[in-house]
Amino acid sequence: MRLTCTVNGSAQQVDDVWEGESLLYVLRERMGLPGSKNACEQGECGSCTVYLDGVPVCSCLVAAGQAEGRAIGTVEGMGSEETLHPVQQAFLDAGAVQCGFCTPGLLVATDDLVTRSLAAGAPPADAEIREALAGNLCRCTGYEKILDAVKLAAQRMAAPTTGAPR
Numbered sequence: 001m002r003l004t005c006t007v008n009g010s011a012q013q014v015d016d017v018w019e020g021e022s023l024l025y026v027l028r029e030r031m032g033l034p035g036s037k038n039a040c041e042q043g044e045c046g047s048c049t050v051y052l053d054g055v056p057v058c059s060c061l062v063a064a065g066q067a068e069g070r071a072i073g074t075v076e077g078m079g080s081e082e083t084l085h086p087v088q089q090a091f092l093d094a095g096a097v098q099c100g101f102c103t104p105g106l107l108v109a110t111d112d113l114v115t116r117s118l119a120a121g122a123p124p125a126d127a128e129i130r131e132a133l134a135g136n137l138c139r140c141t142g143y144e145k146i147l148d149a150v151k152l153a154a155q156r157m158a159a160p161t162t163g164a165p166r
């Protein structure tokens with residue numbers, strides 16, 4: 001099939017896609033966007049999290065055919081090499097990145113949580129952070145620094161800023 005969708009705000013068209021292959025495979029292997037990571041391919045780890053029409057999903061569980069006509073946002077759409085997204089900067093500043101394999105998924109999930117929480121009028125509470133990120137596994141950090149990073153990001157994003165493309 002020919003897959004037509006929007007990725008990080010740009011129209012994309014990819015030919016010879018098997019509609020049953022995963023969106024994660026399409027992003028990484030056909031579109032040259034390796035930011036989303038493939039750790040379990042079973043919806044268990046969250047390392048492949050992307051936005052699909054503004055909602056975070058495990059891209060390893062989304063069939064390419066389901067992405068037809070949809071808007072996808074990946075970690076590559078967050079910030080730039082020159083100017084990091086506030087969530088990216090907060091993860092760096094809080095020391096929440098070690099091997100980095102979980103980080104792209106956590107960045108997308110954190111951006112979603114913080115954006116939703118602030119839109120509702122308050123930064124996320126600790127319990128909300130733990131619940132929202134429960135599907136994003138990290139083998140390295142012990143999660144405390146990730147918690148710090150999310151709170152730091154929320155603090156910084158409380159000031160007007162630009163979120164990731166959804």
Ligand code: FES
Nearest residue numbers: 041043045046060
């Ligand atoms: S690679 Fe998709 S959830 Fe683990």
Ligand code: FES
Nearest residue numbers: 099102138139140
């Ligand atoms: S930093 Fe290594 S898995 Fe999270």
